[in-house]
Amino acid sequence: MSLTEIPTREELVRAVSGVTPVIRAKAAWAAEHRRLHEETFEALADAGVFRMRMPARFGGYECDARTMAEVADVLARADGSASWVAATSWIPTWVLGLFPDEVQDEVFATPDVRLSSTIGPGTATAVPAPGGIVVNGAWPFISGAAGSHWQQIMAILLDPAGEPYPVMGMVPTAELEIVDDWYAAGLRGTGSVTTLARDLFVPQERIVPVPALLGGQSASKKNAEAPMYRAPLIMVAAASTVGTCVGMARAVADAFFDRLPGRRITYTEYTDQAQAPVTHLRVAEAALKIDEADFHARRLTELHDAKCATGEAWTLHERIRSRADEGAAARLALEAADLLAAAGGGSSAYTKVPLQGMLADLRTFALHGMMTPDVNTETYGRVLCGLPPNTMFF
Helix, strand or coil: CCCCCCCCHHHHHHHHHHHHHHHHHCHHHHHHHCCCCHHHHHHHHHCCHHHCCCCHHHCCCCCCHHHHHHHHHHHHHHCHHHHHHHHHHHHHHHHHCCCCHHHHHHHCCCCCCCEEECCCCCCCEEEEECCEEEEEEEEEEECCHHHCCEEEEEEEECCCCCCCEEEEEEEEHHHCEEECCCCCCCCHHHCCEEEEEEEEEEEHHHEEEHHHHHCCCCCCCCCCCCHHHCCCHHHHHHHHHHHHHHHHHHHHHHHHHHHCCCCCCCCCCCCCHHHCHHHHHHHHHHHHHHHHHHHHHHHHHHHHHHHHHHCCCCCHHHHHHHHHHHHHHHHHHHHHHHHHHHCCCHHHHCCCCCHHHHHHHHHHHHHCCCCCHHHHHHHHHHHHCCCCCCCCCC
16 A cells, blocks of 8 residues: 555555454464564554554544544454554544644654553653653553554643643653553453653653643644544544444454354254254344444444534533443443353353453453443433533543
8 A cells, every 4th residue: 555645445444454364363372472463563554554543744544433443343353452452543643643743743753653542640640840841650551552662641740830730741662661461351462561650751842731632722733724633532532442342243243153054052952053043033133232333333433523524513412422322332242242152152162262252352342441331321321411421531
């Protein structure tokens, strides 16, 4: 794919589909070693994945949310961990476009630069220093950290001249310590380790206040008119990641139907599981749930793209419903996967059979604080009842 041309959605999906054999072949290695293989990162770069939310002036594609969802879906059918790392890289890549232009020039100078991030401060605090700040603390759950070039960090700035407030900064990953603590039940290949800063100096030009980001304020002059930047940060995060859970549910369905021919139901007279009514009921219910999950993903991404195209302000209801849509997609995808995994029989407990591992990936996805179904649904219900949301992340 030429890096001087912006591919269409169909071309990009086709390019990503073309590298999924590499990604699928390295999925077991990634789960065993708890990080993505370098060949997986290279395949993602070759397909243009790391350029999807990069400004066009750096060779980026400025892709819309629908494209992100479709690409994440395709990747997740090959490896949920690879899809998650790709999706979570799109968020800091987009956020970097709100930083001063000279900071973008520095970071995007690396071709197909890989970014990791956090949207919480962890234990990190910062104090002012001549020309910048000094940061100490740690951030858990930094997906893809070991393979990233830069990390977007967040810290609470303890300013003696005023109230503490959160700031976000760009830091080369090489300046951080990586703590090898990602021993997880699911999404093991994401390498979502803890990173640690010890007396880390961050220049002032690489720092932006988090309230400004959440409020839609940009320090970039060159990106001011780009439609991609007309969405709130949290809506961008939801649109970036929702395709992953739908794709993972489809992957479970693929794995189930790959195993179905010739399988019997043990201790019954059914010599062909595909002939059993219980199988028909389960696969149909699972398929409908995946369709419903896809509906919520599409509603979320289509609203995102419509708002970005027109520049119309987001209402509170739209913002909270978008989070609810991602929570609903995660819940329905998990329910579908659970139905199919339960129909996989006792042999599916073997690690060589991918069903249970895929289910664990989806369960881990649904535990994330930004997409937990119950939390997102409750927040939506509060707004529907005329109450304010009990979170700043919307």
